[in-house]
Amino acid sequence: MKLAGYAVAIAVLLALWGCEAMVFQPDSRLYATPADLNLSYREVHFDSRDGTRLSGWWLEPGNVPRGTVMVVHGNAQNISAHFLGFDWLVRAGYEVFIFDYRGYGTSEGSPALEGAVEDTEAALAYVQAQRRGRVTVIGQSLGGALLFNALARQGTERIALAVFDSTFASLPQAGREALDRSIVGWPLQWGASLTLTDRYDPIGIAPSLAVPKLYLAGSKDSIISPNHSWQLFDASARPRAFWLVQDAGHIAAFNDSRIxxxxxxFLRRPAFDPDASAMLIFDTIKQKSE
Incomplete structure (x- = not known):
């Protein structure tokens, strides 16, 4: 990472320590719509637990859907940017539901971790009320942590598969690692342990989350080390799988047509290798669990 990148990371983390809401980087800009990609879609609205009005898009294939996929996006921008990473799923015949938690896009409210978890719970409940079958859920980066917490609270009975893409295992750990990449930030690492909350850390949830899980990580992710995905995989109950995508960056695994x-x-016929060592490439993962 370049010096400017270190400075940005440090500034963001210092802000996080002072205010939980700074975990989020929302905006209301309209980047694109599915219509721009010749995809059919519907905008819908639903309420979170506290009555906050949330917005979402149903992206619809031309024929009867092969299945339903719900996406919980990461901490920046809004659905009008994040849906662009999933148009291929729609073209493959799946319907995709993507929503903005509070403070993002046209959703009401202001961002906060507890509120975003409740929003993710509300989105799950909304999708399951609309569809009778089982649902595949994908959480990217911070969205993966929100998804972990929402599934732990709401249950996984109607979840076919939970996918966690570039998700941190522990927020304080991710903060320390970001600071460790910079000479300037190195002395501040202790602060991450003291001030970044671990209340929503996925690593504490993974062992008891009773749902098939797929972890994705890019070997060149400079934001969240692939070691985080390995830790979550290692802590998870079976069935579980971990794909380390060579040369991919943060939430970039699906950019590879082969993936x-x-x-x-995998969606058509999930295959969970019982031998974890056959599924991992360790040379890019530091401090791996044995």
Missing amino acids: RARFLA
């Missing part, structure tokens, strides 16, 4: 094809095959 897209493999994932579509």
Whole structure:
């Protein structure tokens, strides 16, 4: 990471320590719509637990859907940017629901961790009320942590598969690692342990989350080390899988057409290798669990 990147990371983390809401980087800009990609979609609205009005998009394939996929996006921008990473799923015949938690896009309210978890719970409940079958859920980066917490609270009975893409195992750990990449930030690492909350850390949830799980990580992720995905995989009950995508960056695994094809095959027939060592490439993962 360049010096400017270190400075940004440090500034963001220092802000996080002073205010939980700074975990989030929302905006209301309209980047694109599915219509721009010749995809059919519907905008819908639903309420979170406290009555906050949330917005979402249903992206619809031309024929009867092969299945339903719900996406919980990361901490920046809004659905009008994040849906662009999932148009291929729609073209493959799946309907995709993507929503903005509070403070993002046209959703009401102001961002906060507890509120965002409740929003993710509300989105799950909304999708399951609209569809009778089982649902595949994908959480990216911070969205993966929100999804972990929402599934732990709401249950996984109607979840076919939970996918966690570039998700941190522990927020304080991620903060320390970001600071450790900079000479300037190194002395501040102790502060991350003291001030970044671990209340929503996925690593504490993974062992008891009773749902098939797929972890994705890019070997060149400079934001969240792939070691986080390994830790979550290692802590998880079976069935579980971990794909380390060579040369991919943060939430970039699905940019690889080969990974897209493999994932579509996995959706049709999930295959969980019982031998974890056959699924991992360790040379890019530091401090791995043995």
